[in-house]
Amino acid sequence: MVAEWIFANGKSVGEIREDFPILQTKLTLVDHDDPIDLVYLDTAATAQKPLKVIQAEARYYREQNANIHRALHTLGETATALYEGSRDKVQAFINAEHRHEIIFTRNTTESINLVASSFGRSFGPEDEILLTEMEHHSNLVPWQLLSEQTGCKLKFIPISPGGELELEKLDELLTNKTALVGVVHISNIFGTVNDIEQIISKAHSMDIPVLIDGAQSSPHMAIDVQQLDCDFFAFSSHKLYGPMGIGILYGKEKLLEKMPPYMGGGDMIRSVKLTGSTWNDLPWKFEAGTPNVGGVAGFGAAIDYIKELSFDSICEYENMLTEYARKSLSGIKNIKIYGPSGHRAGVFSFTHNDLHPHDMAQFLDRYGIAVRAGHHCAQPAMRKLKVSSMARASLAFYNTRSEIDFLVEKIIAAGEYFNNGI
């Protein structure tokens, strides 16, 4: 069972938990005398960080801090090597063909905005962008802004009440006007693992490029961008056990080469005259200004950590835990779980007949259980399902069955509290 589960690096779940300092600290609640244990079930919002990540970022500022790509001194070379070394790690992590196809941004949102502003700059009123109804606001609003600027039209692959894409409509939605398809790999509300392979292959048969929002998928499954053959893949360090403030955009070389710069400034130029400038090579053309080198160093350490655990082992454990959670949660009276009943990621949005998700989250917080409540930055999908708010528990490899049992116990208690409290 769980206690006997051993990850590829030889560690048990208990030992893995020891790698995460925050899982060892006690939580102090408002007006609550004794600090209590944290039961962190909000990894889909942001993952906790292993000590190695925290140490790598701290080490950078203690021993390696210098500006990159310009300093000729030793420290500058160290910092540059560290920053570019992390780029190599990301390249290997997602199996990109070239290292210069990896662009560091601030987050998934900025990665998508980069594509919208730069790749989308040439779009016009005759062009269509095909998205889905389950997109996070980060893969919707940048395209709405682009549509306002260029007149291009947005179309959407509908979702079913079960939180799955109605891919049978794909053939009619893809037209010779479609200039780009943008789709979320794993839904942050439903946990749906979308069949992006089918979407990519259909779009490519019509020469339409595809952008994948991999914010929720990259932490839980091995990504091979060459095998997927996607044109853009956007994800974030902070959901992958790395520091906040680092995002990644993978783009195919031939597309990135043709795209105009996204932001202007230092580092992205080759030569600057008062009358105009020429651009640096990839990837630096898209990395204007001093980047978050410490964060990138931390992200490199996060990738090392994940590699040591191995995705085979992470997936096997997380799938087991997800199935356990699905069974346990669906057994609770008065609870509705959203999303597919079959294969899914460890993201469970739910509502309770007798109490609002905020009150549920507040009740659970009393016991140290951290879940998300709200619209999950996906209001159109929520509207379609006619729900204004949901609570969401999301899992990672550092969670245990006993944490899920505790969650179930307290969800039941919350229902009783709000019913009997009157």
Added chain:
Amino acid sequence: MAFDDLYQEIILDHAKHPRNKENLDFISDDEVHENPTCGDSVKLAVDFSQDGKLERVRFDGDGCAISTSSASMMTEIVEGKSKEEVLKMIKSFILIMRNESESSLDDFGDLIALEGVIKYPLRVKCATLPWHALEDLLA
């Protein structure tokens, strides 16, 4: 225990049996007030008496126990008051809830039950949402 301060019985009662809550589908969705961080929404209908006082306030929407009970109690306390009086009350209520005021909710009848919310800054917006909606409607 702070949690029981937050969910006092009177709050749970108003949340479960909200007063003056009716289907207000005749009001357009454009008039809905939303809390952008959580998706909670409220809309209000105000009937004025001939002398310009608030005769009846009804609300509709979807919210947590805190915002529903706040809306429910608000509709009760403003009844029969003049627009000016109510606007003053709203300003005062919002400042108290944000912990930016020396006053307390002593003069707010049952709404004093919401004082426990002040300790939970993330929930203050839930309590003030219907009050902001009424302020916009009267202003």
